[in-house]
Amino acid sequence: MKFGILVNEGPYQHQSSDSAYQFTKAALEKGHEIFRVFFYHDGVNNASRLMVPPQDDRNIVNRWTELGKKYNLDLVVCIAAAQRRGMLDENEAKRQGKDANNIAEGFHISGLGQLIEAGIKSERLVVFGD
Template sequence: MKFGIQVNEGPYTHEASVTAINFVKSAVAKGHEVFRVFFYHDGVNNGTRYATPPQDDINIQQTWSNLAKEHNIDLVICVAAAQRRGLADDGEQERNKLDGNNIMDGFRISGLGQLIEAGIECDRLVVFGD
């Protein structure tokens, strides 16, 4: 089965990110395809590379990044939500004249159309959040 995933909550504050990670790992392990993970609302904070949690805690952002590389999963951060919350890649840095960027390797910033496309293309769209 082809899954699309939506993550609506920020890491650590809310368990949705970790539950989504566990879901993705299980889906892939059972031979399913994860077409895309779309990060919305505070979920965009799953994609910052400046998180430095204690070593005995899970590094959620790094875990996503590793998952993306291992299983070739498309991690997409919503641009409108990212602009409100201070997530930027090279393109956003240049467009908005920022003094840096903070996106984690393996993520990309794009539009809400990517979420709708996931809904159209996938057999199931699974939403993680409240």
């Protein structure tokens, strides 16, 4: 079955990203397809490659990147939500005249239409938020 996943909260502050990760991983291991994981609201912060969690804790961004690499996942960060929170990829940073960018490998920034499309193309849309 084809799933869309929506992650509405940022890393560490809420469990949403962890739950979404565990759910996505379990679905993939059962042979299901993940059409897209869409990061919205503070969920966009899951894509920061600059997070430095303590050694003895999980690394939320790396975990998503690795799962993405293993299963070729479409990890999409909402551009509107990302920009207002200071999450920029290289192109956007250049375009907005900012001196840094912070989007991790495996994620890409795109519009809200990608969420609607995930709702249309997936057989199930599962929302993780707070």
